[in-house]
Amino acid sequence: MEENNKEVKNETIEWIKSIVTAVVIALLIKTFVFNTTYVLGNSMYPTLHEKDRLFANKVSLYFHGPSRGDVIVLKAPDAPDKDYIKRVIGIAGDIVEIKDGKVYVNETMLEENYISSEAYTHIYEDSIWEVPEGSVFVLGDNRDEGASKDSRYFGCISIKSIKGITGFRYFPVDSRFGKIK
Template identity: 55%
Template structure:
């Protein structure tokens, strides 16, 4: 093989690798991310070490909706991310009384929490959700099992990084969330 042909082929390989890296970075930065579940705050929906795909673009074009499982920058520690469920959005009110969560005065159906779960209100039992904020809870309602809006208050939508939409590991639990 002559030197010119080798250099041309090498340059083609380098360009292909660079394009692939740029595409991967764009996808990871703007479209999708992979998230590993640490802790049990979303049990029984999510388990420790579950791996999820997080859709970032959904909140570039829209806003979090009630029921979404979201990845958010921890309001109390910018180096951490939390995974929580959106319970209420701006304009809603949330009350927790006798272990039951009420949004706008109506008890909500929470088929995603463990049977006979009791939702403790911690130190406050009434929240009004301001514009640009969401109220989030972990699905694990055991006492102090989840650091969520009951202790952190409402969360700025700007901290919501994406919607956890698909579990890809472990393989026996693969599927949409």
């Protein structure tokens, strides 16, 4: 009987160790490797739709910053309890200008095949920005007036506020499943 109790106790301890190890590994992955996020709102339409679920890669942020065209998850500069999903348009040293509804980076009109062909990029106050070191300029893909709070609204954002780079939509499982363009 005593030996049976000892076996049960040892097995219980092994189960607890396994569960604690699994939780620690999951927390490390979520903190340093990747996270998941979901889309609320239409600021990234037509690329992303309400309730899309995405993977956000954190690892690449440790080795290099985001690149032009990356879709990122960032801490909302105007609402600390929220995250925004936006597209990187300009990186450090770039001059971003919006004129006649078109976006220019370093005086070259940006080819934006991810937005509607009829899209007109509105401006709020400023129409030209120089992206400082350690920052990026971001826009939502939905350029309808007032549809996206982005760098036109709050200026360039610090790379430190970026929580991950999204690149893969895993839900819903339909024709849009897979790599984000």
